[in-house]
Amino acid sequence: MLHVDIPASDELxxxxxxxxxxxxxxxxxxxxxxxxxxxxxxxxxxxxxxxxAQLAAAGADRRAVAALVExxxxxxxxxxxWAVQARSLAILATPERLHTYRLPNTLSEMVEVSDRxxxxxxxxxxxxxxAAYVLALAAGGVRVLExxxxxxxxxxxxxxLPRDAASAVGKSSIKDRSHSQRIHGSEGEKVRxxxxxxxxxxxxRDLLRGSEVPLILAASDTLAAIYRSVNxxxxxxxxxxxxxxxxxxxxxxxxxxxxxxxxxxxxxAAAWRARFAERSGQGRGTTDIAVAAxxxxxxxVDSVMVDIDGVVPGSVxxxxxxxxxxAADDAVAYGVVDEIARLTLHAGGRVxxxxxxxxxxxxxxxxxxxxxxx
Numbered sequence: 001m002l003h004v005d006i007p008a009s010d011e012l013x014x015x016x017x018x019x020x021x022x023x024x025x026x027x028x029x030x031x032x033x034x035x036x037x038x039x040x041x042x043x044x045x046x047x048x049x050x051x052x053a054q055l056a057a058a059g060a061d062r063r064a065v066a067a068l069v070e071x072x073x074x075x076x077x078x079x080x081x082w083a084v085q086a087r088s089l090a091i092l093a094t095p096e097r098l099h100t101y102r103l104p105n106t107l108s109e110m111v112e113v114s115d116r117x118x119x120x121x122x123x124x125x126x127x128x129x130x131a132a133y134v135l136a137l138a139a140g141g142v143r144v145l146e147x148x149x150x151x152x153x154x155x156x157x158x159x160x161l162p163r164d165a166a167s168a169v170g171k172s173s174i175k176d177r178s179h180s181q182r183i184h185g186s187e188g189e190k191v192r193x194x195x196x197x198x199x200x201x202x203x204x205r206d207l208l209r210g211s212e213v214p215l216i217l218a219a220s221d222t223l224a225a226i227y228r229s230v231n232x233x234x235x236x237x238x239x240x241x242x243x244x245x246x247x248x249x250x251x252x253x254x255x256x257x258x259x260x261x262x263x264x265x266x267x268x269a270a271a272w273r274a275r276f277a278e279r280s281g282q283g284r285g286t287t288d289i290a291v292a293a294x295x296x297x298x299x300x301v302d303s304v305m306v307d308i309d310g311v312v313p314g315s316v317x318x319x320x321x322x323x324x325x326x327a328a329d330d331a332v333a334y335g336v337v338d339e340i341a342r343l344t345l346h347a348g349g350r351v352x353x354x355x356x357x358x359x360x361x362x363x364x365x366x367x368x369x370x371x372x373x374x
Contacts, residue, residue: 005100005101005102005103006101006103006125006126007101007122007126012119012122012126012345013345013346015092015099015117015119015122016117016119016341016342016345016346017342018092018094018116018117019115019116020094020095020096020115020116021060021061021064021115022055022060022061022064022065022068022094022095023092023093023094023113023114023115023116023117024051024055024068024072024091024092024093024094024111024112024113025090025091025092025093025110025111025112025113025114025117025118025119026044026047026048026051026072026089026090026091026092026093026110026111026112027088027089027090027091027107027108027109027110027111027118027121027122028040028043028044028047028088028089028091028107028109028110029043029087029088029089029106029107029108029109030085030086030087030088030089030102031085031087032085032086032087034082034083034084034085037082037083037085040082040085040089041076041082043109044072044075044076044091045076047109047110047111048069048072048073048076050111051068051069051072051111051113052065052069054111054113054331055068055113055331057331058113058331060331063095064095065095067095067096068093068094068095071093071095071097071098072091072093072098075091075098075100081100084102085102086102086103086104086148087103087104087105087106087107087130088102088103088104088105088106088107088121089101089102089103090103090107090121090122092117101122101125103122103124103125103130104125104130104131104148105124105125105128105130107121107124107308108121108309110309110311112311112329112334112335113331114331114333114334114335115334116334116338116339118311118334118335118338119338119341119342120306120307120308120335120337120338120341120353121308121309121353123306123308123341123351123353124308124353124354126353127351127352127353127354128264128265128268128352128353128354129212129213129214129261130148130261131146131147131148131213132147132213132214132215132216132237132257132260132261133145133146133147133156133207133208133213133214133215133216134147134215134216134217134218134241134253134254134257135200135204135215135216135217135218135219135227136218136219136245136248136253137197137200137217137218137219137223137224137227137245138219138220138223138244138245138246139164139165139166139193139196139223140164140165140246141163141164141246142161142162142163142164142200143155143245143250144156144158144161144204144207145250145253145254145257147216147253147254147257147258153250153251153253153254155250156207158203158204158206158207159203159206160199160202160203161200161203161204162196162199162200162203164196165192165193165196166192168195168196168199168200169192169195169196171192190222190226193222193223193226194226194229194230197223197226197227197229197230198230200227201227201230201231201232201233204233205232205233208233208235211235212235213235214235214236214237214260214261214264215233215235215236215237216237216239216240216241216257216260216261217236217237217240217241218240218241218242218243218245218248218253218256218257219240219241219242219244219245220242220244221242224240224242237260237264239260239263239264240260241253241256241257241260243256268352269305269352269354269358272303272305272352272368273305273358273360275368276305276360276366276368277360279368279369282372283372284302284368284369284370284371284372285366285367285368285369286366286367286369287359287360287361287363287364287365287366287367289312289323289336289337289340289364289365290322290323291367291373292304292340292365292367293316293321293322293323293336293339293340294320294321294322294373295321295367295369295373296316296321296339296340296343296344296347296367297316297317297318297319297320297321297343298321298373299343299347299370300347300369300370300371300373301340301343301344301347301349301367301368301369301370302349302350302367302368302369302370303344303349303350303351303352303367303368304340304341304344304349304350304351304352304365304366304367304368305352305354305358305359305360305365305366305367306337306340306341306351306352306353306354306359306364306365307337307354307355307356307359307363307364307365308353308354308355309355309356310337310356310364311329311335311337311338312325312335312336312337312364313325313326313327313328313329313333313334313335313336314326314333314334314336315333315334315336315339316336316339316340316343323336337364337365340365340367341353344367
């Protein structure tokens with residue numbers, strides 16, 4: 001949506017599995033305001049030089065390092081690329097290629113050098129969607145809006161979307177009697193509204209097919225209940241905007257939708273923490289990195305909450321899960337918590353990338369285990 005790139009599941013898995021002795025991960029805050037993006041370009045230059053210095057200190061192949069640095073330099077000079085940004089930028093680079101992702105959430109500036117990509121900050125955008133569609137539904141009209149964290153709201157083009165309830169059912173008014181004279185009054189109006197809602201739902205299928213972006217419904221109580229009864233999109237938010245969208249501007253709807261998204265994120269995190277507390281009493285919850293690493297290697301992590309900003313340098317033994325912590329973050333060590341997240345996802349578990357204050361006990365991670373470790 002808009003100027004945001006979120007990797008799909010297959011792409012995310014490929015990035016998590018990537019291995020190359022010369023791999024650089026850069027995250028930096030950006031801005032959708034083109035005239036103010038110069039600071040981000042300067043930051044990229046500084047972070048690129050820091051990555052080059054770390055690679056040189058580790059004795060990396062000079063030609064490989066030169067090729068990687070050239071990718072980063074070319075990106076810094078690309079005016080067209082910098083003209084269209086979101087809130088943060090993720091850059092994952094090797095000597096052969098460079099991946100960029102424009103992200104809707106604000107991330108801390110960092111550079112990580114290793115044989116793999118540093119993925120936790122990118123996982124934040126996957127964990128908690130920062131964008132949504134708003135279905136503004138009223139008998140007198142319908143529109144679909146694309147809403148992101150802080151970019152201008154835009155109306156989505158949806159082929160086949162009916163103009164209003166009356167035209168959807170071929171009537172001058174939804175209160176008209178049917179040709180059989182059997183449908184009239186409030187009963188007849190609800191029948192017409194359900195026909196209208198079904199047409200809207202069908203028109204939205206092409207737009208939403210394959211998407212996991214939340215759909216937020218803005219409608220009156222009656223029409224909201226009717227639409228929910230015919231909806232098939234699994235990511236329709238339970239919470240909605242209950243004011244009539246006919247009395248709200250697109251900007252007002254977008255602001256209300258952002259509040260709904262914030263509530264969804266808070267509910268998700270709170271529900272996970274409650275489950276963690278319950279499982280901890282059963283010997284199936286831990287905030288110990290070493291324990292979580294051993295469980296992750298065994299495929300025993302059901303879900304894990306990780307700090308997107310912190311880095312715990314070291315390594316994880318792929319056979320035993322034993323953790324070797326490193327004294328410093330350099331081109332030899334990698335992020336241990338990142339590796340736990342990768343192993344969790346590969347075993348079909350769930351990763352919630354959050355701020356450290358959201359993690360139980362303020363730890364670097366908290367994991368729910370599928371079974372107690374012996």
